Amino acid sequence: MKIRFFGLLILITLLFWSCNTTKYVPAGEYLLNKVSIKSDNKEIKNDGLKEYIRQTPNAAVFGAFRMQLGVYNLAGKDTTKWINRTLKRIGDPPVIYNATSTSLSVQQLQKVLENKGYINAKIQTDVRFKGKKAYVKYIIHSNTPYKLNQYKIDLKNELLANIASDTAKSLIKPNMLFDVDVFNSERQRITSSIREQGYFNFNKEFLSYYADSTLNAHKVNMSLDMQENLKRSSDSVNNVIFKKFNIRKVIFYTNTDANVTTDLENKVEMDTVTFRDFILISPKKRILKLDALVQNTYINPKSLYSDEAVEKTYSSLNTLGPIKYVNISFKEVDKNQLDCYIVIVPSKTVTLSTELEATYSAGYWGVGGNINTVNRNVFKGAESLSFLVRGAFEKQEVIWAKEYGVQVGLKFPRAILPFGSYDFKRNIHANTEFTSALSYQSRPGEFTTTNASGGITYSWNRKQFRHSFQLFNLSYVQINTEQAFRDMYLNPAKPLFNPYNYNDHFIMNMGYAGAFTTFNANRPMQNYSTARYTIETAGNFLYALSNILGNEKVDGSYKFSNVRYSQYVKTEFNLTHHQIFDKNNRLVYHFDVGVGIPYGNANVIPYEKRFFSGGANSVRGWGESMLGPGIYNRITGSSRDFNQVGDIKLDMNMEYRAKIIKMLEGAVFLDAGNVWTIKDYATQQGGTFKFDTFASQIALAYGVGIRFDFSFFILRFDLGAKLYDPVLSRREQWRIKPGWSDLAFHFGIGYPF
Missing domain, CATH: 3.10.20.310 (membrane protein fhac)
Structure with missing residues (x-):
């Protein structure tokens, strides 16, 4: 009942703000309430034309609620009061309809359409007034566009002619629209190709297009030639232009x-x-x-x-x-x-940064953070030395779970290899990073874990791609369990937790990670996507060495330094797409899938390498690692169920982000996902992935969030609620009327994806 009351209160507040929008609109004038574009040609993309509209309405949160205008309208007219001045400074004044701006927008749109080949296009405006609000519609009549009939390269210079005639790379295509932007891009392509061959003094202004549109039938003949003044220039001038440097x-x-x-x-x-x-x-x-x-x-x-x-x-x-x-x-x-x-x-070479995170789910509070200091020029060669200290605490019923850790990294801005010449290593343009880490986790009455690791990673960038190759990473995990914990959860007769997860083990792995983005800094309002891919393998070298040396298995596994080592392959693919409506509103889609397979020397992937579901960056109706695998029902009476991990992961998220006022952003989201095991494990009943049942085991959650944008970092608060819980009985799976136990609160730094 309380949850529904708060939701209703928020909705009423939003409706009030959205209705009270004309408070400061002067008499005889109108609030610009809506601007739209309508075209009779599907080839003309209206979204691409919006940036040429000179006057747009006040920003609307989620496309409906003009929060910033609402804040401005909350202010009284007495400007001597600080509260009124503050509200007006935080909010946005109403955008008053301006006929001159509308006319300028028509001129801008006309010019854009002409440049795209729609030379005879006509733009009509439909302006309507309702009460104190104005609605503007731009109606485009495209008419018949002009197209390219013939394209001729008329360059007397042999170098220019050869480059311009490269049809494989040319942007000019037969019967294309008479698109000025494409012709300009082709001229730039030719210029860049020439300058790449050492012609330092050459620039695109030396090339000119000549158009002949006298053919009628909306056809244009085009020719590319040198500028007329260059044709008449002396040989000495041309020698300077066409001189290699x-x-x-x-x-x-x-x-x-x-x-x-x-x-x-x-x-x-x-x-x-x-x-x-x-x-x-x-x-x-x-x-x-x-x-x-x-x-x-x-x-x-x-x-x-x-x-x-x-x-x-x-x-x-x-x-x-x-x-x-x-x-x-x-x-x-x-x-x-x-x-x-x-x-x-x-620049400054030494920096200090901190990060904080907090969670609340199922009655458990958790808080963590780290302090990171970096010296980016430790040996005067742009080497970066970083030192990170981390701590985390979680209150679970009668125990305080604690985690501490330190990590040291040393990155060199070059490839450090035992082979290859100086020039070879220089041309690679890669970074080499050495890392080492030590962490300690304590759960009083249950167990303690110590993890020591170290490795070498190479990373390099190629345009929009980022790559990293982990040559190796060796980690040793030591686990000490309490007798009471072993008796309750690791009883050999019927263990509740997988005993494999509570034995000392080595992990020697190598892997590759790649990332790609279509984001264009020159066009930040353009939709874009980012993708990440990782693959890692572990134990293969040690397994081969064990076979070569003829080592014998102990309890079904080979050992290294008398400690069992893990063997597995693991891969993950992550895709995020940003659909941008305007500078204040966007819809973000996220998809994440991962698979891990144990083999050879291992029957299960190490706990720390398995996937989990739930938490601030996953299905936010559940706390971290409190969902799955499959329809596995968590152990009652346990402060945390360590069986809630899997070998297969699926996350699907959709989040609407909107700027509310100044640095405050809001979000609504829908999450789906779960994890599954790849094998039937006795301790994870109901968690095995099966093609005929996995779809019905995908959990659903929804929620709202607020974010504070401090430019250099994002502070995020999300409240998620369970919508569909696959573990419950059919009658209870759909959580239409959520209770407090269905909520999960998350705090973090940065966006979830």
Whole structure:
């Protein structure tokens, strides 16, 4: 009853704010309430035209509630009172309909359509007034568009003609719409291809299109040629334009001022270091070693000038921790040579950060956090040394579960390999990270766990792709169980928990992780997706070594240093798609599937490597690791059921995110998922994955959340409720009237996905 009362109260408040919208609309004027675009041509995407509308209504939360306008309208007219000034500062004033802005929008839309080939398009506006609100509709009559009839390349220069005639890479296609944007992109493609071959002085303005639309039938003939003034220029001018340049030297200059001169004669008080035509000029107290800069520079002496090399150098250097700003320029020093000047402004190298998290589910409170300090230039070569300390506590009935841990990482901005030449390692442009960690978990009256690990990982980026390869990671897990816990849950006659999870074990694994995004920083309002994929294997090397050495199995397993080791393969795929409606509203879809298979030396995957469901980033109607596997019914009387893990994971989420006021965001979400075991384990009855039953075992949850956007991090509070609980009887599975036990509260840093 109380839950429904609070929900009704929130709904009434939202409706009040959405209705009281014209309080500060002056007499004789109108609140712009809705703007829409209608087209008679399905090929014209209305969403792409919205950004050209000059005047849009006040932002609406979830597309209906104008919260920021509502806050503004809560203010009184007496501006001497601080509360009124504060409400007006936090909220947004009403957007008043402006006929001039509507006319300018028509002009903008007309221009955009003409550039897309709809030269004869007409735009009609339908403005209606209801009460004190205005509704504006832009109606597009596209008419017959112009299309490309013939495309001719009329370039006298052989180099230009060969590149422009590359039909495989050309963006110009027969019978395409007369799209100005495509023609401009093709001109840029040709220009980039020419500059990639060392033609430093060439730019796209040297190329011109000539159109002939006298054919009628809405057809256009196009030709590509050099600018007329270049045709008339002397040979000496053309020789400058079509002259190839090589890089003579690359000169790095480190300084706290980005606007430094590149005149080397004025650097008398600076130290100079030279290596293979790379020169570092820096203060006597050197900020960075030359080798670290060379390793992350794609511009090479004695090579042709390349735009791509410049962009990759910007990107690579800007990823180095001690660098704040990079500026690259070139100077002609000979008839066909360039000196490259790279000015580097350093940033702060030592940072300290903290993270907090909290959970509440089924009456259990949990809180955790970590402190992380990083020195991003520990050896003056952009090496990053990190030190993280973590602690977590959870109150479960009569015990306090505690977890402590430390992690140390040392990352080098280069590939550290036992083979390969200097140039080979430099061209890889990879990072090498050494990590070690130690954690301790205590559950009084039950068990303690100590986990020590260390490994080596290589990572590298290629445009929109990120890759990492874990060469190896070796971890040793030591578990000490209390006698009372063993008697109750690990009784050999009928164990309630899998005994395998409570024995000491080694994990020696290697793996690959990849990530991809379609996000374009130049078009942040465009829909985009991100994907992540991981695969790891463990125990194969030790298993092969055991067979080669002829070791004998003990209790059905090989051992390493008298400790059993795990053997498995595990993979996971994660996909997130952002559907952006406007700068204040978006719908985010998330899909996550994972599979782990034990084999060889193991019958089950180690507990810490198995999947779990529920929690702040999963099905939020359940607490962390309190859902599944399958329809497994948790052990009553246990503060935490360690059987609630699986080998197969499925998460599906849909979340609507909306900006409410300033830094406050709201969200509503629907989650689905569960975990399953891949084998029939006696201690996890009902948890096995079966194709004919898994669909009915997918749990559902819904909820609301608020997020505080502090620019540098997101503080998140989510309240989830069970909607469908597959464990319960058929009559109780659908939780239409949720009680307090059906709720789970989550606190975290950052978005859930």
